[in-house]
Amino acid sequence: MSDVAGIESGAKAPHFTLRASGGRTVSSAALRGKPYLLYFYPKADTSGCTAQACGIQEALPALGKLNLTVIGVSPDPLKAIDKFAEKYGLTFPLASDPEHELADQYGTWVEKSMYGRKYWGMERSSFLVDGEGVVREVWRKVKPAEHAALVRAAAEAL
Numbered sequence: 001m002s003d004v005a006g007i008e009s010g011a012k013a014p015h016f017t018l019r020a021s022g023g024r025t026v027s028s029a030a031l032r033g034k035p036y037l038l039y040f041y042p043k044a045d046t047s048g049c050t051a052q053a054c055g056i057q058e059a060l061p062a063l064g065k066l067n068l069t070v071i072g073v074s075p076d077p078l079k080a081i082d083k084f085a086e087k088y089g090l091t092f093p094l095a096s097d098p099e100h101e102l103a104d105q106y107g108t109w110v111e112k113s114m115y116g117r118k119y120w121g122m123e124r125s126s127f128l129v130d131g132e133g134v135v136r137e138v139w140r141k142v143k144p145a146e147h148a149a150l151v152r153a154a155a156e157a158l
Helices: 047-065 078-088 101-106 144-156
Strands: 017-020 024-027 036-040 069-074 094-096 109-114 117-122 125-129 135-140
Touching: 017 078, 036 047, 036 101, 036 144, 047 069, 047 078, 047 144, 078 094, 125 144, 135 144
Parallel strands: 036 069, 069 094
Antiparallel strands: 017 024, 017 094, 036 125, 109 117, 125 135
16 A cells, blocks of 8 residues: 655655566566656556557657656556557566555555545556666556657656
C-alpha cells in the first residue's frame, strides 16, 4: 500500500532489481550512467496498456538514438508479461513488480475506484531518469496514446 505522495522531478530515483520479460533482469545499478524511462502500467494485454506499449515499441528506434532505455513495470506475473510481450512483439523489458515494492517507492500503487468499488492498483505513470539517477520528468495518469510523444520530447531535452 503506497502511503507515499510519490517521486517528484529532481528527486533521486530509487534503486531496484526486477525480473523482466524474456528471462531478463533489470536493475538501476546496470543503468548507472544511462538515462532511462520507467513506466508503470496497470495490466498486461488490456486496451490502454496495449496502446501504450505498442506506442513505445514504435518509438524505440528514435528513443534508442537518444540512448534511452525503456522499462515497463506492472504487477502482473512474469508468465502474463512474457505472453503480452510476445503477442505484440515488444522488445523492451517489461518488469514484474508483483508485491508492488517499486510501485510503492514511486507512489504509483494507489487506491482506485471503479463503479463505486474501491481497490488498490497501479496508476499509469512514467518517470524519466537521467544518467545521474535523478528523476527529470514525471507524468501521472498519462494517456496511453500521448505517452510516446511526451517521452520522446523530454528525452531530447536531456
